[in-house]
Amino acid sequence: MNKLNIKEYKTKAGEVRYILRGAYIGTDVLTGKQIKTDIRGRTKTGVKNELERLKNNFKKNGNTKGKESLETFEEVAESFFELYKLQRKIGSIDQMRSNLDNYTLPAFGNKRISKITTAQIQQQVIKWGKSAAAPLNGRQKRTTGQAKRYKLQFNIINRIFQHALSLGIIENNPCQSVIVPQVKVEQAKKEIKFYKKSELAKLFNYLESLKSGQWSNEYFKALLRLLVASGLRIGEAMALSWSDINFQNQTVSVSKTTVRRFQIQDTPKSNKSNRIISIDDKAIYVLKSWYFFQKKHFMKLGNPQQNLVFPKIEGGVMDYHNLIYKLNNIIKNAELPLLSFHGFRRSHASLCLNAEMSYKVIQERLGHSKLQLTMDLYSHLEPEKKNKELELFTKYANF
Structure with a gap:
């Protein structure tokens, strides 16, 4: 030698x-x-x-050296993420990116993946579990990094190690022996805001009083009327084309949504979100008026082929965040409590419940993946129905 x-x-x-x-x-x-x-x-x-x-x-x-080209946990995680992006929708991709940046990488990112032990992972999972079990003390929202869904964070780590195993970077997955603790996670008690029938009537009376022939006024008359009549998510409304509106059958077809604020994704939130919703005569009338108003507007701009139902004033996909300021002004002038766009979806659910629609029908209208989700979210939004049922009981049990 x-x-x-x-x-x-x-x-x-x-x-x-x-x-x-x-x-x-x-x-x-x-x-x-x-x-x-x-x-x-x-x-x-x-x-x-x-x-x-x-x-x-x-x-x-x-x-x-090919097998050692990915040495740190972060390098392997980014390789896993590149593969993940090919198989998921944009919303899921953004959520995974957030989980990686806020939980997984801060915990293990700079460590050599071949050196990470079961004990280190177990310690981190316990830390996340303790954080998830900590009392909220009246807060309605957890701060980023508190890992309410600590089991999900462990699942992501496990998937990254499985990815490393498939690449031949490691010989064993240290996650296999980790024990995930079962802790009680306090749920934040959020106030579910929606408008009752009387408040909606007040809102639409105010909208009708606004000066006609102005883009913003006509836009909100049609948008809010549709949201209340259909229960659409605001992203679904922004992605609607006129071909999705069947004026004769009085239906709205939902098959896409906006993501990342102004990109149209050609699939909605979930498979159940693909649906056809019947809407009432008044909503159809308002939408027809908006259709003709919009056509005249874009013909003046030399762009008569605008297909979106709720585009920007110059055409193109609207970022609904830009509509919030105007929405708040309308609500304040109507002397009503502030409500988000999602609040109109809840208002629709409340109207359906008090109109005595079944939960199954409401689930289909809202596009929820599971019936139980509809019941858990909206069973408390039927005060009028409960009062009617109490009256029926009182009359029947009058002894």
């Missing part, structure tokens, strides 16, 4: 160290290139031992 040219040097602090420059590790069978590196140590023996370790690892990996 050739004598190694290990040289002594001093650090800035004056400490003696040793270095072997350009140490030969082996020849990469994939590229044909010689793999060389600088090796440092506190002693000459330490340098020699590190050289042997690197050579053994190189042989163990099939005489190639």
Whole structure:
């Protein structure tokens, strides 16, 4: 064996160290290139031992650096994310990105994935579990990083290690022996805001009093009328084309939504969100008026082929966040409590319940994936119906 040219040097602090420059590790069978590196140590023996370790690892990996190209947990996580993006909708992709940035990467990102142990993962899961179990103390929202869904965060870590396993970067998945604690998570008590029938009547009376022939006024007359009549999500409304409105049958077809504020995704939130909704005569009348008003507007602009039902004034997809200021002004002038666009979806659900529609029909109208979700969200929005039922009971049980 050739004598190694290990040289002594001093650090800035004056400490003696040793270095072997350009140490030969082996020849990469994939590229044909010689793999060389600088090796440092506190002693000459330490340098020699590190050289042997690197050579053994190189042989163990099939005489190639290909398997070691992804070394840190973050590098493997980003590789997993690139694959994930090919298989998911934009909303799911954005949620995964948020989970990675706020939970997974801060916990393990800079660590070598091959060195992360079951004990380290177990410790992190326990930490997330304790955070999720912490009392809210009256708060309605948890701060980012408190891991309410701590089981989901562990699931993501597990999937990343499975990805590393499939790439041959690690030999075993350390997540397999981790015990996920079962903790009680306090649910935030949020006030569900919606308008009653009398409040909606007040709102639409105000809208009708606004000056006609102005883009903004006509826009909101049609938009709010449709939201209340259909229970559409605001993103679904922004993605509607006129071909989705069947004036003769009085229906609205929902098959897409907006994501990232102004991109139209050609599939809605879930499979159940694909639906056809019947709407009332008044809503159809208002939409027809808006259709003709809009056509005249875009003909003046030289763009008569605008297909969106609720576009920007110059055409193109509307970012509904830009409508919130105007919505708040309308509500204030109508002397009503502030309500978000989603509040009109809840108002629709309340109207349906008090009109004695079944939960199954309401589920289909709202596009919920499960019937139980509809019942859990909206069973408390039927005060009028409960009063009627109490009257019926009182009359029947009059003994």
